[in-house]
Amino acid sequence: MQLIALKKTWSTVKFNEVDILYAVFKAYPDIMAKFPQFAGKDLDSIKDSAAFATHATRIVSFLSEVISLAGSDANIPAIQNLAKELATSHKPRGVSKDQFxxxxxxxxxxxxxxxxxxxxxxxxxxxxxxxxxxxxxSAM
Ligand code: HEM
Structure with a gap:
């Protein structure tokens, strides 16, 4: 079943938070440049910092929350709320649809x-x- 495949595969990588954020910043430096505490720094030198780990955990936890809710119609409003929160919190930071x-x-x-x-x-x-x-x- 597809939902099981989704949850199962996520569970194998969801603790690789730092690795995942590193891969995102490496591929798209314009995303990293939007973070005031990381902008202009060398990615490899910040990768092992506590600030990097904190942010990586926040982002990956958000994904884990969405994935944990996936699969039940009753959870659709909760997922919509999370999506709305993400849109609202990132709009003032100038994050574009292209960057998402x-x-x-x-x-x-x-x-x-x-x-x-x-x-x-x-x-x-x-x-x-x-x-x-x-x-x-649709919330942006
Ligand atoms: C926080 C940028 C995508 C989840 C932040 C912050 C920035 C930022 C600048 C604030 C950091 C701080 O306060 O020190 C971006 C950019 C993105 C992006 C440029 C481009 C794609 C995402 C995605 C997720 C996410 C896809 C979720 C999967 C979060 C969370 C926080 C956060 C949970 C902390 C809570 C908050 O302040 O809203 N992001 N972000 N971000 N981001 Fe993103």
Missing amino acids: TEFRTALFTYLKAHINFDGPTETAWTLALDTTYAMLF
């Missing part, structure tokens, strides 16, 4: 490289990301 799409691309590339991405797993991830991003973009 970059984040998605980097995350997807990371997943493909680190989990067994067979057909049903890829479909499950695409569907989950499509759905969440539609909610996010």
Whole structure:
């Protein structure tokens, strides 16, 4: 079942928070540049800092929350609220739809490289990301 594939594969990488944020910043320095405490710094030198770990955990925990809610119609309003919160908190920071799409691309590339991405797993991830991003973009 697709939902099981989604949750199972996420559980194998969800503790790689620092690695995931590193992959996102490495692929898209424009995302890193939006973080006041990281802008202009060398990615490899900040990767092991406490501030980096804190942010990585915040972002990855958000994804874990959405994934834990996925699969039940009763949870759709809760997921919509999370998407709205993300849109509202990031708008004043000047985060664009293009940057959110970059984040998605980097995350997807990371997943493909680190989990067994067979057909049903890829479909499950695409569907989950499509759905969440539609909610996010409609709130922006
Ligand atoms: C916080 C930028 C995507 C989740 C932040 C902060 C910045 C930022 C500048 C504030 C850091 C601080 O206060 O020190 C960006 C940019 C993104 C992006 C440029 C481009 C794609 C995401 C995504 C998620 C996310 C996709 C979730 C999966 C969070 C969370 C926080 C945060 C949970 C901390 C709570 C908050 O202040 O809203 N982000 N972010 N961000 N971001 Fe993002």
